[in-house]
Amino acid sequence: xxxxxxxxxxxxxxxxxxxxxxxxxxxxxxxxxxxxxxxxxxxxxxxxxxxxxxxxxxxxxxxxxxxxxxxxxxxxxxxxxxxxxxxxxxxxxxxxxxxxxxxxxxxxxxxxxxxxxxxxxxxxxxxxxxxxxxxxxxxxxxxxxxxxxxxxxxxxxxxxxxxxxxxxxxxxxxxxxxxxxxxxxxxxxxxxxxxxxxxxxxxxxxxxxxxxxxxxxxxxxxxxxxxxxxxxxxxxxxxxxxxxxxxxxxxxxxxxxxxxxxxxxxx
Numbered sequence: 001x002x003x004x005x006x007x008x009x010x011x012x013x014x015x016x017x018x019x020x021x022x023x024x025x026x027x028x029x030x031x032x033x034x035x036x037x038x039x040x041x042x043x044x045x046x047x048x049x050x051x052x053x054x055x056x057x058x059x060x061x062x063x064x065x066x067x068x069x070x071x072x073x074x075x076x077x078x079x080x081x082x083x084x085x086x087x088x089x090x091x092x093x094x095x096x097x098x099x100x101x102x103x104x105x106x107x108x109x110x111x112x113x114x115x116x117x118x119x120x121x122x123x124x125x126x127x128x129x130x131x132x133x134x135x136x137x138x139x140x141x142x143x144x145x146x147x148x149x150x151x152x153x154x155x156x157x158x159x160x161x162x163x164x165x166x167x168x169x170x171x172x173x174x175x176x177x178x179x180x181x182x183x184x185x186x187x188x189x190x191x192x193x194x195x196x197x198x199x200x201x202x203x204x205x206x207x208x209x210x211x212x213x214x215x216x217x218x219x220x221x222x223x224x225x226x227x228x229x230x231x232x233x234x235x236x237x238x239x240x241x242x243x244x245x246x247x248x249x250x251x252x253x254x255x256x257x258x259x260x261x262x263x264x265x266x267x
Contacts, residue, residue, distance in 0.1 A: 012038035012062060014089050016080075018070065018125070019096030021048035024147060024195055027217035028093060035060035040083055042066050042096065070096050071119040073127050080128050084135055091224065092132045094125040095147040102158045114161040121165035126172045129187070133176055137183035144180075145188045145224050146173045150237040152191060154244060177229045186227035190220055193237040 015032045019025035021043030029039050033056040041056075043049045046067040053063040070076050083089065098120045102109045109117075129144050136142025151159065152166035173189035180187050194210045211234055223231035232238050 011087065012036060014038045014040065014087050015091045015093065016040040016042070016083060016089050017093045017095060018042040018128075019094075019147075020065075021045045021052060023095075024192070024213050024216050024220070025093070025095040026052045027213040028095065028220060029056055029063075030059065031217045031221050032091075033059035033061040033063075037061040038087065039063040040066070040089075042068060042070075042079075044069070044096075070124045071116055073119065073124045076124050077127055077131060080131055084132070088135075088139065089132060089142070091143045091145070092129070093145045093147070093224070094128060095145075096125075097121045097147065097149075099159075099162055101156075101162065102160075109159075109161050117161040118165050121162070122168045122172075125169060129172070129176060133180050133185055133187070136185040137180060140184045142184075143186045143188070143224050143227065144176070145190055145220065147190045147192070147220075148173070150191050150193045150232065150241070153241045174229060186224070188224050188228050189230045190223065191230065191232040191237075192216055193234055 013036055015029075015037060017025050017029055017039065020029050020039075020041030022045070025041075025043070026048075029041055029052055033039060039053070039056050039061055041049055041053055041063060043065070044067060046065070049065040049067060053065050056063040066079060068075060068079060098117045100109070100113050100117060125146055129146060132142070132144055136144070146169055148169045149162075149166040151163040152170040154163060156163040170189055170191065173187055177187035177189070192211065195216045196210055196212050216233070219231060219233055232241070
């Protein structure tokens with residue numbers, strides 16, 4: 001990371017964050033904000049994006065924003081290419097995502113939910129990560145982080161598309177890490193449990209081992225800087241992952257079906 005001693009003629013250290021308007025993405029933007037750094041922030045809410053960008057600038061960094069729909073993969077890919085052509089991206093953090101669950105009283109998610117969750121949580125981020133990995137490999141430097149979820153390791157009956165998309169993202173991330181390591185490009189999978197974000201605040205009921213977005217951002221930036229392949233937090237979810245691997249699946253599924261999970265509509 002650069003510091004205040006960076007020469008004005010040095011190209012700014014460039015961090016692009018999708019989902020940068022709130023939650024973990026916004027906390028990461030503020031965490032990286034400092035003189036000598038340029039933040040490119042993508043998100044769906046233009047007003048929130050501009051507010052975060054203003055906070056970033058107050059901390060001495062520069063920033064620009066883009067509001068776009070990540071279900072439009074081709075538009076996102078074109079925007080990424082344009083951004084990197086203008087100013088090489090040093091760190092790409094793919095944090096945007098959808099977390100909708102099965103509507104109350106329904107047997108499954110809707111087909112439209114599954115389509116949108118798959119595009120935003122898997123198709124678009126892996127497309128962007130692949131493009132950026134190719135470019136960074138040529139430059140022999142760069143870091144990519146994909147923000148998944150501990151849901152990737154559990155068969156969630158009320159969130160089949162969410163857990164499935166995060167499982168796909170997890171396997172893609174670790175595979176890309178294996179492919180890129182010889183080219184000096186690090187790929188880090190982030191698997192958080194409950195983080196206090198607008199997405200998790202929509203859930204009704206307990207959110208065990210809740211982590212603040214600021215604390216999550218500290219752990220994530222450290223893992224990216226270290227080039228770790230995987231960060232799973234908080235630690236009780238690592239235990240839960242192990243237990244699910246050793247307990248017969250039929251028993252696990254029965255317990256998961258018993259869990260009551262409800263979600264408030266998006267404001």
